Amino acid sequence: MFKDLESKMQKSIVALKSELATIRTGRANASLLDHVRVSYYGSEVPMSQVGNLSVPEPRMLMISPWDKSQIAVIEKAILKSDLGLTPSSDGEVVRIMLPELTEDRRRDLVKQVKTVGEKAKVSVRSIRRAANDDVKHQVKDEGLPEDESKRLQDRVQKITDKYIAEVDEIIEHKETEILTV
Incomplete structure (x- = not known):
């Protein structure tokens, strides 16, 4: 019992x-994106399944997608999420700068x-x-x-x-x- x-x-x-x-602190954390779903080739998948998530700086998240053609879809999913984050990309990776709280x-x-x-x-x-x-x-x-x-x-x-x-x-x-x- x-x-x-x-x-x-x-x-x-x-x-x-x-x-x-999933609740944001002052530092970047890849788990922030755990609940963000990406429409990846017709199915909704977690962000961690579309690319490599990393934290190169204390206030930056970086997503290196396995398929570079999906960058726009990844950016759209982040913008649609309730996190209030704005992604930017250079065609290779998606970067998300976390604003100061x-x-x-x-x-x-x-x-x-x-x-x-x-x-x-x-x-x-x-x-x-x-x-x-x-x-x-x-x-x-x-x-x-x-x-x-x-x-x-x-x-x-x-x-x-x-x-x-x-x-x-x-x-x-x-x-x-x-x-x-």
Whole structure:
């Protein structure tokens, strides 16, 4: 029961990290483009499947497409995304200069990070609720003693507290990353 509980909560942490990777900080990060889809020969594919993504400078992303004829399509996909970035190309590679973040934009990003963190906490808590419900059903259906039920619920709570603390730590780290100029 507890291995399953921990594995579900760990998946919430992985999802949190994945979602936070797409939120921009002051530095360029290739994972910013993870959710950008490119219409590549008739199918929508992730940016990482159309070329090599690199970070040659702290505020620049570079995409070296495997097929140079797709540069215009790649640029269009970046412009269409909600990232607010403007790509430029020289016919060989696509470069994206990340503008300096303003103080207001940093605050907005911190709010976005906190919202994502809150969603992760809600997910962890709902997993806890399901585990506690399972314990209560065991009391009713299988005749589990009341004190054993309390012990199991306390253990579920300790596991939940551990993962909530991990979410807080991840959020705090991301906020520091965003606010660092």
